[in-house]
Structure formats: structure tokens, C-alpha cells
Amino acid sequence: MVRPFHNLSLHFIVSVTYIDAIREAQEDLLREDDRVFLYGQDIANFGGAFKATKGLAEAYPNRVFDSPISEDAMIGLAVGAAIEGMRPIVEMQFADFSSIAFNQIVNQAATHFYRTGMPIPLTVRLPSGGTPGSGPFHSQSMEGLYAQYPGLVVVTPATVSDAYYMLIDAAKMNDPVIYCEHKFLYRWLKAKTIKGEHLPIGQARIARPGKHATVVTYSAMVHEAVRAADRLQQDGWEIEVVDLRSVKPLDIDTVLASVARTGRLLAVGEAFPWGGVTAEVVSRVTEEGFHLLDAPPQRLNSRDTPVPYHPKLWAAHRPTPESISEALRKLLSF
Amino acid sequence: MLKARILENKLSSLYKAGKIVGGVYLGKGQEAVSGCLGAALIQGKDCFAPLIRDQAGRTAFGEPLIDCTRTYLGSVEGPMKGRDGNIHRGRPDKGMPAMISHLGAQVPLIAGMLFAKRLKGVLEGCVGATCVGDGATSTGAFHEGLNMAAVEKLPMVVVIANNQFAYSTPNNRQFACGDLVERARGYGVGGYSVDGTDLMACASVIGEAVKQARLGKGPQMVVANLLRLSGHGEHDDGSYVPDSARAGYYGRDCIEVAIEQLVEGGYASQAKIDAWREEFSEEVQRAVAQAQQEALPDPYLEKWSALSTTFPYISS
Structure with a gap:
């Protein structure tokens, strides 16, 4: 049995x-609560396409199951199991494939509490976002789509500790949670400990303090925004980066407080540009904090095409430290 | 099934009198199939996901009439509190989930309820059932759900009420196989055909399918052939159904067939059936009257929250 990170107090x-x-997080949830089970494609003995469940089927037999390639029925089964008192965690192999499960997520799971009074404690893990060479169908960011629907909580962890605690908190929540984990961060993002800062779902975090402009972002783009802020620091600009952590609920108070300090807003997201999280942020700030703004609020998203395959195209499709810096310079020039 | 027919006739009258907001969807012609399925299940042990034409199955499974009248009439006391209406109602805590409109979606849902019972160690002797129409067999959810239940060997019974029309679309525009029951072999599940207008045949065949599932023989699929004796909803006159179909074998009314079978078989006298009719009519009247006297939902008192969780860190 492979349990390499079980005891984190070990010095090595x-x-x-x-x-x-x-x-x-999934191992801890399986250990602590008999009602938790994992369901997804290739997640049992194979350990998942990204090895997010490696060794868990062995450690917890009859709690980790391979599903057929049936995204609709995977969520349908999970909702039925939740009705019977279980707390399923479903892994979509890629967020993109959750489009097949869209009906069960937004119509079955998300409406259930409002219609019947019985909440559905379901967590759907969506391996999200782009990585070089992944192409149009293994790269999508679907958080804005799910956030549009009432009855879902949508979280987008950007740090190692958030990846751990937000999955724990999602599984303990009585409502359906769409847990958007960024594939680019899987092995690139490292920390000394898994169990660092533990903030509740619904509270944003100041990832980097500043005073001249606010970047509101989430997931992998937090790291790109911090890099852009580092570049602008060389010219004397102090950029504040707000990591939303959960896009629904949206902690507009933390965003407004930051905009009150800086007077300038740039919302950055990796998802497609029409509508979505960045549009919601700009809209809410304009509505509730228009008087705080010294410049027109800006948005930066991916381009309005499918996510391209080739790394050269992909790198120019999503926001980068270069494009975020450029957008910030434009914002600061007002 | 007689109680369901009397209730649904009343719902139709209320709809025509403008007393019901939204649509009314009847199970006219499907009562023998639905009622036999509901009667073969045990409330408190089994689970049942009824669909649009399952008033008889709901009643047989134990849903009180007042749940129906409250939901149709919008009473805030009903299981859906005015948040959903008509046939989109249920008591998930009593093993009867509330259907969504998307066809086939309840097939994997029932599979999930059974899957959970297995994980909890209480599956032994339980059955989960759902009813779909011929149209729902064309959906991805139906296919995915039935295949998944077969892979997991869950004790699930899927009854396909083939009433020959999905809204207005006839069978020959819905599927190309000769008979839907042929699909059972492909899924690796038990397959049965039955005359859906014949109460005794339905009781026997559906009863057998439920029994096989209960014995642990995996999913069972029953194709019941019949004709819808009403429109898709009460807004629809069903004029696309050809006269030849109405005059044909499946155009017969399963209630009349059932009464004949009960009387001729010596199960119940005509006098007894007349007494039932009277008793059920009174029961229906009471359920309608009670629901009509109850408060309607109040938008000012409504808890406008789609989540059970509250987030103290968020001001709005």
C-alpha cells in the first residue's frame, strides 16, 4: 500500500x-466518514488518469469504484446515493467531459434542495484548465457555467492548502459542490505542507498586497497574476492580487475592500470571454462600488476560440504574465 | 388503478375549469402497468421513481392522494411547497424521488439509490424501479443508466410503457428495432413483454420481474404495450393518433378490461367495484377540497435559497 503523505509531520x-x-484529502475523507465513496473512470486500481486516487482502492476496498464511460449516469448514480444518505465524490476525468453530465448536475443535483427540501451532499471533481498540447477537449474551464445555476457551490483552489482543505470542506458540505482543480497546478505547484492556511469556502484571500491596482482572479491565474505583479513592481507599481478561492459564493466584500484601497480593477480568468466569472466580478463592483473606481474596470480572459492544441497557440490563447502586465499598464494609465 | 383514474378525471375537470396552474398529465390507459409496478414494491424498503403517467403506481406505492392534489393546486403544505408542480413531486426520504422533466434521468438515479443501499449493507431483498415511456428509451441517460445498473448487477426494474407516441412522435420515428424488448439482451438484463391493457398479465409479468430482481438476478426490463388514451397533457387533444390505433386492440381501456377480469374471475363483484368507485370518489373530493382550502405560497415568506448551507462570510 502506497501512502507517502500520510504522516506529514515526518521530517523527510x-x-x-x-x-x-x-x-x-480523499484519503482522509474515506478514513473519517463511512458515507464517503469515490466514483469515476479509471480511479480504482489504476488510480485515476492523473493518479489523484492512487492507492485508495487498495486501502479502501468497496469504497472506490470504476465507472463506465457514462458521465450522465455517474452523476445520476451519485445523486441517488446522496438521497440514500451517502456522500459521493465523483471524478470527471476532465472537466470538459462534464458537459455530458450537465443535465444531472444542473437539473437533478442543483434543484433538489429547493424542490424537495432534501440537500444533496455531492462533490464533483473537475480537472480543469489548460496544459500545453491538451487541445480543445481536455483544457476547458467550466466554473462560470456551473456558477450560473442556482443550487451549486463552485470552488477553484489555487494553493496546495486550498486544494486540501477546500476538498475536505466541499465533501462535508450538505450541498453539491463543483470542485475545479487546475491540471497545470497538479505537479507544478509545491508547498512545504499540505495543511497550511485553512480559510472557509466563501472567503477570498489577498494573495499579494498592493495599493495601485487590484487583480481579482482564481485558480492557476492567481500565479500568473502574481508574476505580472512582480514585473510591475520593478517599475514601482504595487499590485494587489485577490484570490477568490470560491467563485460561488463570491466574496464581493473582500473584492470591494481591495478596490476601495486601489481604485482600479482588473478581473482575470482562464475561461472563455463571454460572460462568466470575470464579467460577474466587474458587474458586481460596478454596481456596488462604482464610486470606488478611478478607472474603467477591465477584464482579461482567454480568446474567444476553442482552446488550441499547439503550445505556441495555447500560450497566446490564455492570459499570461505578459498579457496581464499589459492590461495592468493600460489600467494604470487612466 | 381505479382510484388513480377517478383522481385524474377530477384533475382534468379542474384543469378545464382553470383551477390548475400549469399542465395536467394523465396516465389514462397506463394504470394497469403502473399500478402493478407500484403494488409489487414495498414502501419503506424499496425505491420507486415514478414518471409522468404513474399516478396509479404512486398510489399503489403509498403516496397519499393529498400529495397529488396539493402539488397540482399549489398548496404550500404540499411536498413541493409550490416550488414545483403537477407530476414533478416526490418524497425522496420515503424512497420516492421527485422526477425532473428530462427523460431517462431517473434510471441512473434509482441505480444510485440501490448502489447506496449496497454500500450501507441493506440491499438484500430490496428492489428499485422506475417507469419510462417509449420516447425515453432514445435518451443517453436511459442507456447509460441501464448499462450501469447491469454492470453493477443492481436489483432494478425498468418498465417501458410503450404507448406508441412520444408526445406526437410515433414509434417508427423513435426507434428502428422490431421490439424494444430485444434491447434487453444487449444490456445483459432480463427482458419481458406484456400486454399493458391486461391487468392480470401485468400483475403476473411485472410481479415476476420484480421477484427476479429481488432474488438478486440483476436488472429486469419490462416492455408493456398499450396506447395512451389521452393527449400528452390535457392541453393536447392527441389528434395525431390515427383512428385505426384508437379502434385497434390497444385502444381498449385497461380499467374496463380489469373490471371484467375481476368480475369474471370472481375476485370482486360488480357491486363491490361500484362501492369502491363511490369510496374513491369521496376520497378524491376530500383531497381536492382540503388542498383548495390551504394557503398558496407567499413570495414574501418564501426562503429564496437554493442551498441548505449559509455562508456567514458573505454579506449578500
Whole structure:
């Protein structure tokens, strides 16, 4: 049995990754609550396409199950199991494939509490976002789509600790949670410990303090925005980066407080540009904090095409430290 | 099934009198199939996901009439509190989930309820059932759900009420196989055909399918052939159904067939059936009257929250 990160107090553990945190959270949930089970494609003995469930089927037999390639029925089954008192965690192999499960997520799971009074404690893990060479169908960011529907909580962890605690908190929540984990961060993002800062779902975090402009973002784009802020620092600009952590609920108070300090807003997201999280942020700030703004609020998203395959195209499709810096310079020039 | 027919005739009258907001969807012609399925299940042990034409099955499974009249009439006392209406109602805590409109969606849902019972160690001797129409067999959810239940060998019974029309679309525009029951073999599940207008045949065949599932023989699929004796909803006159179909074998009314079978078989006298009719009519009247006297939902008192969780860190 492979349980490499079970005891984190051991001194020889020097760093853990974002995907270690996801695996560890699921192991802790399986250990602590008999009602939790994992369901998804290739997640049992194979350990998942990204190894987020490696060793768990062995450690918890009859709690980790391979499903047929039936995304609709996977969520249908999970909702039925939740009605019977279980707390399922479903892994979509890629967020993109959750389009097949869209009906069960937004019509079955999301409407259930409002219609019947019985909440559905379901967590859907969506391996989200782009990585080089992944192409149009293994790269999508679907958080804005799910956030549009009432009855869902949508979280987008950007740090190793958030990946751990937000999955724990999602599974303990009585409502359906769409847990958007970023594939680019899986092995790239490392920390000394999984169990760092534990903030509740619904509270944003100041990832980097500043005073001249606010970047509101989430997930992998937090790291790109911090890089852009580092670049602008060389010219004397102090950029504040707000990590939303959960896009629904949206912690507009933290966003407004930051905009009150800086007077300038740039909302950055990796999803497609029409509508979505960045549009919601700009809309809410304009509505509730128009008087705080010294410049027109700006948005930066991916381009309005499918996510391209080739790394050269992909790198120019999503926001980058370069394009975020450019957008910030434009914002600061007003 | 007689109680369901009397209730639904009343719902139709209320609809025509403008007393019901939204649509009314009747199970006229499907009562023998639905009632036999509901009667073969045990409330408190089994689970049952009824669909649009399952008033008889709901009643047989134990749903009180007042749940129906309250939901149709919008009473805030009903299981859906005015948040959903008509046939989109249920008592998930009593093993009867509330259907969504998307066809086939309840097939994997019932599979999930059974899957959970297995994980909890209480599956032994339980059955989960759902009813779909011929149209629902064309959906991805139906296919995915039945295949998944077969892979997991869950004790699920799916009854396909083939009433020959999905809204207005006839069977020959819905599927190309000769008979839907042929699909059972492909799914690796038990397959049965039955005359859906014949109460005794339905009781026997559906009863057998439920029995096989209960014995642990995996999913069972029953195709019941019949004709819808009303429109898709009460807004629809069903004029697309050809006269030849109405005059044909499946155009017969399963209630009349059932009464004949009960009387001729010596199960019940005509006098007894007349007494039932009177008793059920009174029961229906009471359920309608009670629901009509109850408060309607109040938008000012409504808890406008789609989540059970509250987030103290968020001001709005």
C-alpha cells in the first residue's frame, strides 16, 4: 500500500504538490466518514488518469469504484446515493467531459434542495484548465457555467492548502459542490505542507498586497497574476492580487475592500470571454462600488476560440504574465 | 388503478375549469402497468421513481392522494411547497424521488439509490424501479443508466410503457428495432413483454420481474404495450393518433378490461367495484377540497435559497 503523505509531520517530507493534497484529502475523507465513496473512470486500481486516487482502492476496498464511460449516469448514480444518505465524490476525468453530465448536475443535483427540501451532499471533481498540447477537449474551464445555476457551490483552489482543505470542506458540505482543480497546478505547484492556511469556502484571500491596482482572479491565474505583479513592481507599481478561492459564493466584500484601497480593477480568468466569472466580478463592483473606481474596470480572459492544441497557440490563447502586465499598464494609465 | 383514474378525471375537470396552474398529465390507459409496478414494491424498503403517467403506481406505492392534489393546486403544505408542480413531486426520504422533466434521468438515479443501499449493507431483498415511456428509451441517460445498473448487477426494474407516441412522435420515428424488448439482451438484463391493457398479465409479468430482481438476478426490463388514451397533457387533444390505433386492440381501456377480469374471475363483484368507485370518489373530493382550502405560497415568506448551507462570510 502506497501512502507517502500520510504522516506529514515526518521530517523527510520536503515538499508536497497540489495533486498530493487532492489525494490526501480523499484519503482522509474515506478514513473519517463511512458515507464517503469515490466514483469515476479509471480511479480504482489504476488510480485515476492523473493518479489523484492512487492507492485508495487498495486501502479502501468497496469504497472506490470504476465507472463506465457514462458521465450522465455517474452523476445520476451519485445523486441517488446522496438521497440514500451517502456522500459521493465523483471524478470527471476532465472537466470538459462534464458537459455530458450537465443535465444531472444542473437539473437533478442543483434543484433538489429547493424542490424537495432534501440537500444533496455531492462533490464533483473537475480537472480543469489548460496544459500545453491538451487541445480543445481536455483544457476547458467550466466554473462560470456551473456558477450560473442556482443550487451549486463552485470552488477553484489555487494553493496546495486550498486544494486540501477546500476538498475536505466541499465533501462535508450538505450541498453539491463543483470542485475545479487546475491540471497545470497538479505537479507544478509545491508547498512545504499540505495543511497550511485553512480559510472557509466563501472567503477570498489577498494573495499579494498592493495599493495601485487590484487583480481579482482564481485558480492557476492567481500565479500568473502574481508574476505580472512582480514585473510591475520593478517599475514601482504595487499590485494587489485577490484570490477568490470560491467563485460561488463570491466574496464581493473582500473584492470591494481591495478596490476601495486601489481604485482600479482588473478581473482575470482562464475561461472563455463571454460572460462568466470575470464579467460577474466587474458587474458586481460596478454596481456596488462604482464610486470606488478611478478607472474603467477591465477584464482579461482567454480568446474567444476553442482552446488550441499547439503550445505556441495555447500560450497566446490564455492570459499570461505578459498579457496581464499589459492590461495592468493600460489600467494604470487612466 | 381505479382510484388513480377517478383522481385524474377530477384533475382534468379542474384543469378545464382553470383551477390548475400549469399542465395536467394523465396516465389514462397506463394504470394497469403502473399500478402493478407500484403494488409489487414495498414502501419503506424499496425505491420507486415514478414518471409522468404513474399516478396509479404512486398510489399503489403509498403516496397519499393529498400529495397529488396539493402539488397540482399549489398548496404550500404540499411536498413541493409550490416550488414545483403537477407530476414533478416526490418524497425522496420515503424512497420516492421527485422526477425532473428530462427523460431517462431517473434510471441512473434509482441505480444510485440501490448502489447506496449496497454500500450501507441493506440491499438484500430490496428492489428499485422506475417507469419510462417509449420516447425515453432514445435518451443517453436511459442507456447509460441501464448499462450501469447491469454492470453493477443492481436489483432494478425498468418498465417501458410503450404507448406508441412520444408526445406526437410515433414509434417508427423513435426507434428502428422490431421490439424494444430485444434491447434487453444487449444490456445483459432480463427482458419481458406484456400486454399493458391486461391487468392480470401485468400483475403476473411485472410481479415476476420484480421477484427476479429481488432474488438478486440483476436488472429486469419490462416492455408493456398499450396506447395512451389521452393527449400528452390535457392541453393536447392527441389528434395525431390515427383512428385505426384508437379502434385497434390497444385502444381498449385497461380499467374496463380489469373490471371484467375481476368480475369474471370472481375476485370482486360488480357491486363491490361500484362501492369502491363511490369510496374513491369521496376520497378524491376530500383531497381536492382540503388542498383548495390551504394557503398558496407567499413570495414574501418564501426562503429564496437554493442551498441548505449559509455562508456567514458573505454579506449578500
